[in-house]
Amino acid sequence: MADTSSNPPLTPAVFHILLALSSGERHGYGIMKQVEADSQGKVSMGPGTLYGSLKRMLDAGLVRESDKRVDPEMDDERRIYYQITGAGAEALAAELERYKRIVTLAQERKLYPKTFAYDL
Amino acid sequence: MIYEQNTVRTLYKKLLALYPHRFKERLGESMEQTFNDLYREQIRQTDRGMFGPILWLFFETAIGIFRERLLLISEGDIMQAILINLKAPVLISSILVIPFMVMEVVNRRSFNEGFPIPLFVFMWVLPMLFIVTLMPIVRNVRTGNSLIVRPVSLLIRVVILVFIAWMWTSILIDQMPCFLGIPNCD
Numbered sequence: 001m002a003d004t005s006s007n008p009p010l011t012p013a014v015f016h017i018l019l020a021l022s023s024g025e026r027h028g029y030g031i032m033k034q035v036e037a038d039s040q041g042k043v044s045m046g047p048g049t050l051y052g053s054l055k056r057m058l059d060a061g062l063v064r065e066s067d068k069r070v071d072p073e074m075d076d077e078r079r080i081y082y083q084i085t086g087a088g089a090e091a092l093a094a095e096l097e098r099y100k101r102i103v104t105l106a107q108e109r110k111l112y113p114k115t116f117a118y119d120l
Numbered sequence: 121m122i123y124e125q126n127t128v129r130t131l132y133k134k135l136l137a138l139y140p141h142r143f144k145e146r147l148g149e150s151m152e153q154t155f156n157d158l159y160r161e162q163i164r165q166t167d168r169g170m171f172g173p174i175l176w177l178f179f180e181t182a183i184g185i186f187r188e189r190l191l192l193i194s195e196g197d198i199m200q201a202i203l204i205n206l207k208a209p210v211l212i213s214s215i216l217v218i219p220f221m222v223m224e225v226v227n228r229r230s231f232n233e234g235f236p237i238p239l240f241v242f243m244w245v246l247p248m249l250f251i252v253t254l255m256p257i258v259r260n261v262r263t264g265n266s267l268i269v270r271p272v273s274l275l276i277r278v279v280i281l282v283f284i285a286w287m288w289t290s291i292l293i294d295q296m297p298c299f300l301g302i303p304n305c306d
Contacts, residue, residue, distance in 0.1 A: 028154035046177060047154050048184020051147045055188075058146075080150045 007094035013053040016043055018062065018092040021084040025066045028054075031082065054082065062088035125163075128174060129156065135178060138185045140192050151181075209251035217244045220292075220299050227301025243291060250284045253277050 020034035028050060035045050057063045066081040132155050136148050158177060162170045221240055297305035
């Protein structure tokens with residue numbers, strides 16, 4: 001179980017970026033598209049929000065620039081890919097743990113219809 | 121069409137230049153590439169109309185710039201830079217004014233007058249403004265940059281410097297008899 005006490009709650013942008021990077025290294029545009037796909041189009045992130053969050057995540061060691069460089073004929077070789085770090089994966093797990101507890105609590109208080117509950 | 125695309129990209133690049141220097145250095149290029157990707161995507165989906173989404177990207181980035189600038193101020197980087205830059209002017213101004221303050225105290229103690237605090241504050245602020253105005257010129261000379269790259273800015277600075285120097289010297293000449301302890305000097 002992830003330690004939620006040493007990992008403060010994440011902002012929605014940081015959470016979605018970490019979630020997008022959890023399935024592989026991505027560049028900025030790739031992260032945006034993955035966030036859109038993960039949220040079924042409900043979350044759309046602009047470059048200002050994405051890179052503002054990425055800067056803080058880089059500073060906090062949640063993500064790092066990857067060494068991955070794709071074939072320059074297929075893509076711009078200067079393009080920077082980002083990857084989740086161990087600390088980032090831990091922060092994501094802690095956030096998911098928090099979500100899980102909230103859903104459990106909501107079920108216990110009968111705020112969350114059992115019929116729609118996910119299998120936790 | 122290509123001209124239009126280049127114009128939009130150039131405008132976005134200019135917008136990115138407004139980000140704080142460190143942010144721009146680290147992420148500016150990536151942001152530019154991401155914008156190009158999003159722009160290409162919009163071109164592919166022209167049936168949805170391009171103006172709105174592109175305008176939103178500019179707007180969203182402008183908000184990002186504002187946020188980063190605000191964070192920079194709250195983190196104290198700018199305040200720290202201002203304080204470091206003001207250290208020398210404060211010190212030099214104090215060195216210039218303190219002898220006259222001592223003269224005032226020593227030579228006029230027998231006259232039973234109040235200490236002219238506003239006069240010395242003014243005499244202290246003027247050299248400070250002089251040094252702050254002069255600093256960018258000195259910095260440019262030190263780094264070997266040409267002074268006449270921005271002639272208007274240089275001219276304005278020189279005019280301000282002359283005005284401050286003239287004002288400070290006038291006050292000093294006017295008040296010197298008082299500093300020297302001459303009765304009824306005002």
